[in-house]
Amino acid sequence: MVVCFAIRTYATPRYNILHDAQHGFRKGRSCESQLILTTHDLARGLDDKSQIDAILLDFSKAFDKVPHRRLLYKLDRYGVRGQTLTWISAFLSGRSQRVVCEGYTSPSAAVISGVPQGTVLGPLLFLAYINDLPECVSSTPRLFADDCLLYRRINSIEDSELLQQDLDRLQDWEKKWMMSFNPSKCEVLRVTLKRKNLIEAAYTIHGQPLKVVSSAKYLELTIDSKLNYNEHISNICKKADSTRAFIHHNTRSCPRKVKATAYTSFVRPQLEYASTVWCPQASNNINRLEAVQRRAA
Numbered sequence: 001m002v003v004c005f006a007i008r009t010y011a012t013p014r015y016n017i018l019h020d021a022q023h024g025f026r027k028g029r030s031c032e033s034q035l036i037l038t039t040h041d042l043a044r045g046l047d048d049k050s051q052i053d054a055i056l057l058d059f060s061k062a063f064d065k066v067p068h069r070r071l072l073y074k075l076d077r078y079g080v081r082g083q084t085l086t087w088i089s090a091f092l093s094g095r096s097q098r099v100v101c102e103g104y105t106s107p108s109a110a111v112i113s114g115v116p117q118g119t120v121l122g123p124l125l126f127l128a129y130i131n132d133l134p135e136c137v138s139s140t141p142r143l144f145a146d147d148c149l150l151y152r153r154i155n156s157i158e159d160s161e162l163l164q165q166d167l168d169r170l171q172d173w174e175k176k177w178m179m180s181f182n183p184s185k186c187e188v189l190r191v192t193l194k195r196k197n198l199i200e201a202a203y204t205i206h207g208q209p210l211k212v213v214s215s216a217k218y219l220e221l222t223i224d225s226k227l228n229y230n231e232h233i234s235n236i237c238k239k240a241d242s243t244r245a246f247i248h249h250n251t252r253s254c255p256r257k258v259k260a261t262a263y264t265s266f267v268r269p270q271l272e273y274a275s276t277v278w279c280p281q282a283s284n285n286i287n288r289l290e291a292v293q294r295r296a297a
Contacts, residue, residue, distance in 0.1 A: 017078050018127055021134045024145035025123040031219045034144050035277045038151075038218070041140065042191045043227055045153060051192035051199060053163055054151035054223075056216050057170070058185035062146035063122070064114040066129050067178045068092045071115075075128060091121065113178075129177070136173050137166040144219055151191075160201030167205055183208040189216045191225055221274050229278040233285045240270040240292050248296075263296050 018026065023034040045052040059065075072089055080088070095111040115122040115129075126145065134141040139152035139162070150170075152163045174180055183205040190212065192198065203210045215224035215231050222232035247262045254262075271289055280286050 019131050019134045021141045022143040032274050035274050038142050039277050051154045052151050053154045054189045056187045057148040058182045059146045060180045060182040066115050067113050071129050136169045139166045154199050186210050187216050188212045237288050240267050243267050244296050
């Protein structure tokens with residue numbers, strides 16, 4: 001088995017550094033752009049009467065586990081050197097943390113790993129650190145910050161073995177770069193319309209079998225094995241209606257303009273998120289979505 005540990009060195013540090021599979025914290029990209037590309041691939045598999053095994057991977061405390069020395073090594077390979085690299089090193093080092101609870105304070109502890117969260121630079125440093133992860137696999141990876149999805153068309157048992165080999169390579173990658181997947185939260189979703197000749201391969205991470213599910217949530221979109229989005233629409237209608245009822249209860253004496261602003265700020269975004277992906281065609285789903293707005297009106 002070939003293990004991918006190399007870091008791609010690009011011709012110029014100004015362009016094409018971040019992998020195209022990464023859509024998190026990048027200009028012109030978003031959760032919605034990532035979901036459009038992903039569901040397009042899955043829908044093509046359904047149209048071709050194929051089977052796609054998608055594995056949702058969960059990093060364990062990803063932002064907190066980035067080791068500083070390895071991060072600086074990768075930045076150097078990407079062309080971040082000299083005073084800029086020294087500045088980033090100073091930005092990461094010398095940090096400490098402590099816990100305050102009910103007036104009691106714990107001793108300070110040095111922070112030797114992790115990117116500072118809540119900063120402008122933190123997300124970019126994290127993207128640089130996991131940037132080489134897609135290079136280790138032959139299946140299709142999708143990344144949004146630390147949300148990782150890996151999928152492959154499964155036409156034979158050999159294809160499922162290739163997908164498992166990609167998982168093995170990712171485990172080698174996490175060991176090398178001191179990151180870790182949480183296998184208990186990783187899931188397998190088989191997207192297919194097949195009823196017969198389904199290839200039900202078992203996938204493992206750290207020797208632990210991954211749970212096979214009929215639907216899974218990726219970037220807050222519930223995707224099922226047939227891409228009908230009934231479950232997703234049911235979930236968002238329930239959530240949006242609950243928010244609508246809360247607003248109605250707390251804005252009884254407010255002017256109509258305030259109520260309308262509250263609705264467009266808190267309820268409608270829940271109904272419209274990533275609607276370019278799951279926009280319903282079935283009349284029953286359309287009616288359920290419109291019912292929330294009618295009750296608000």
